Amino acid sequence: MVWATVSNPEVANFYQQSFIGILGWLDTALPSIFYPLLWLGLGVCALVSVSLPASAADWSARCLLLLTAMASIGLIFLSQLVTWTAHPASLIEGVQGRYFVMPVVLLGHVLSGLAKTPTRLHSRLAGLALSGFALCSLTALSMTLLSRYH
Numbered sequence: 001m002v003w004a005t006v007s008n009p010e011v012a013n014f015y016q017q018s019f020i021g022i023l024g025w026l027d028t029a030l031p032s033i034f035y036p037l038l039w040l041g042l043g044v045c046a047l048v049s050v051s052l053p054a055s056a057a058d059w060s061a062r063c064l065l066l067l068t069a070m071a072s073i074g075l076i077f078l079s080q081l082v083t084w085t086a087h088p089a090s091l092i093e094g095v096q097g098r099y100f101v102m103p104v105v106l107l108g109h110v111l112s113g114l115a116k117t118p119t120r121l122h123s124r125l126a127g128l129a130l131s132g133f134a135l136c137s138l139t140a141l142s143m144t145l146l147s148r149y150h
Contacts, residue, residue, distance in 0.1 A: 019097030041133035
C-alpha cells in the first residue's frame, strides 16, 4: 500500500508541495513557480552541506540515525493507515509532506560531518545558497499571504 500511495502522481505532487508548504488548512498554496525553485534551493543547500566525516568512529551512530529516519517514515505511513484511512483502502490517506521534515533532518545529519574546516570558498557558497533560499522562501510567503489576505 505504501508503494501504491507514493507512486500515485497526485499524492506524490501533494507530498512535494506540502513538504515545502501549503498554508492554512491546506487551502493556500504558494504560487506554483516557487515549488520547483524552493526544491532547487533545498537541493543546493543540501549539496553544500554534505561532507563525509574524517573518521569512521561515528559511523555506528550515523547508521542508527539512518535506521531511525527510515523507521520514522515507516511509522508515518503505518499510523495514518491505522488511524486515518478507511478500510478497505488502496491508498494510505492523511499523510502530509510536512510529516517528513524530521526524518529528512535526521538524514541530513547522517550526511553532514566535521571532515575538515570549511574553506573560505565553501563558506561563501554555503552562505550564498542559504541567503538565496531564504530570499526565495520569504518572497513566496509574502506573495502568498498578500494574495490571500489583502
